[in-house]
Amino acid sequence: MKNLPRLLSVRDLVKMYNLTAQSQLSQNFILDKNITDKVVKSAMINSNNLLVVEVGPGPGLLTRSILETGVPNMIVIEKDARFLPALTQLSEASNNVLKIIQDDILEIDHEKILTTAQINKVSQENRLHVIGNLPFNISTPLLVQWMKMLSKRSGIFQISDITMTLMFQKEVGDRIVADTFSPVRSRLSVLVQSLCEARKVDAALIQLIALKEPILNVPIDKYEMVVRYFFGQRRKTLQSLLKALTKKLTADEVDRLIKGLEQLDINLSLRPEKLTSEQFCRVTKVFCDNSISIPTN
Numbered sequence: 001m002k003n004l005p006r007l008l009s010v011r012d013l014v015k016m017y018n019l020t021a022q023s024q025l026s027q028n029f030i031l032d033k034n035i036t037d038k039v040v041k042s043a044m045i046n047s048n049n050l051l052v053v054e055v056g057p058g059p060g061l062l063t064r065s066i067l068e069t070g071v072p073n074m075i076v077i078e079k080d081a082r083f084l085p086a087l088t089q090l091s092e093a094s095n096n097v098l099k100i101i102q103d104d105i106l107e108i109d110h111e112k113i114l115t116t117a118q119i120n121k122v123s124q125e126n127r128l129h130v131i132g133n134l135p136f137n138i139s140t141p142l143l144v145q146w147m148k149m150l151s152k153r154s155g156i157f158q159i160s161d162i163t164m165t166l167m168f169q170k171e172v173g174d175r176i177v178a179d180t181f182s183p184v185r186s187r188l189s190v191l192v193q194s195l196c197e198a199r200k201v202d203a204a205l206i207q208l209i210a211l212k213e214p215i216l217n218v219p220i221d222k223y224e225m226v227v228r229y230f231f232g233q234r235r236k237t238l239q240s241l242l243k244a245l246t247k248k249l250t251a252d253e254v255d256r257l258i259k260g261l262e263q264l265d266i267n268l269s270l271r272p273e274k275l276t277s278e279q280f281c282r283v284t285k286v287f288c289d290n291s292i293s294i295p296t297n
């Protein structure tokens with residue numbers, strides 16, 4: 001554990017800079033160091049060759065707990081400029097281990113993250129830990145965006161060894177880890193579990209470890225299209241959803257689709273939530289192999 005030079009407490013910084021939480025940025029601060037230390041401990045961050053990227057550091061208490069583990073290279077990405085003075089103090093105290101980017105995590109050019117982290121060329125030794133108490137209004141689109149980037153190994157996700165420790169609202173966390181026995185299995189469960197091992201650390205804290213050999217073996221955009229369609233009416237069986245879909249396709253497409261799906265050995269009387277990510281990949285492959293798209297309306 002590395003002690004940072006004496007700094008004002010985050011509670012004092014919040015008071016001093018009048019950092020009231022703003023609901024439009026889903027701000028909700030953790031002001032208890034025992035909690036942030038516990039999050040970091042369960043994240044099992046250790047320092048070798050590691051780049052840590054924290055999303056939405058706010059006043060920076062989680063950031064402090066991470067820096068105290070002695071990580072060699074850390075970037076925070078924060079949209080709200082009000083936090084910059086507090087974060088700058090932390091950066092100075094960390095001897096510049098901590099670099100700050102003021103930007104929107106949904107819009108940011110990931111090259112900027114790598115450049116700021118002074119990683120010019122990603123090597124096998126690089127490891128990445130993405131962490132954050134995520135703003136709940138963007139947590140789902142952000143996770144979907146990251147999964148797309150991970151499947152294409154683009155941006156910071158080109159680093160091969162990736163762990164993510166993320167705080168979500170409890171219901172979102174439940175959906176991410178839901179397996180085929182869970183009533184809350186969703187598009188997000190299927191998508192995430194095709195690329196990551198997902199585990200619940202506690203009610204709101206989820207850890208994702210990028211699979212070295214992902215289950216996803218079809219283009220992610222097609223996969224998402226198929227999964228989105230089948231979860232659009234999750235109470236229906238695959239069979240009835242397919243029947244509804246065939247009305248939107250040409251007779252030839254229907255014929256090829258049915259033939260392809262018959263080869264799969266998947267029980268079509270099941271509801272979508274009962275299918276594994278691997279089975280959804282096989283379904284998607286039939287759509288891909290036959291160049292069939294799902295019309296959006």
Ligand SMILES: C[S@@+](CC[C@H](N)C(=O)[O-])C[C@H]1O[C@@H](n2cnc3c(N)ncnc32)[C@H](O)[C@@H]1O
Nearest residue numbers: 027028029030056057058079080104105133135
């Ligand atoms: C739930 S708060 C967490 C704050 C701090 N990490 C904590 O745990 O106390 C979410 C943080 O994300 C920031 N934020 C919201 N939308 C963002 C975006 N699009 N890009 C980057 N940061 C964002 C907010 O300003 C806020 O600091």
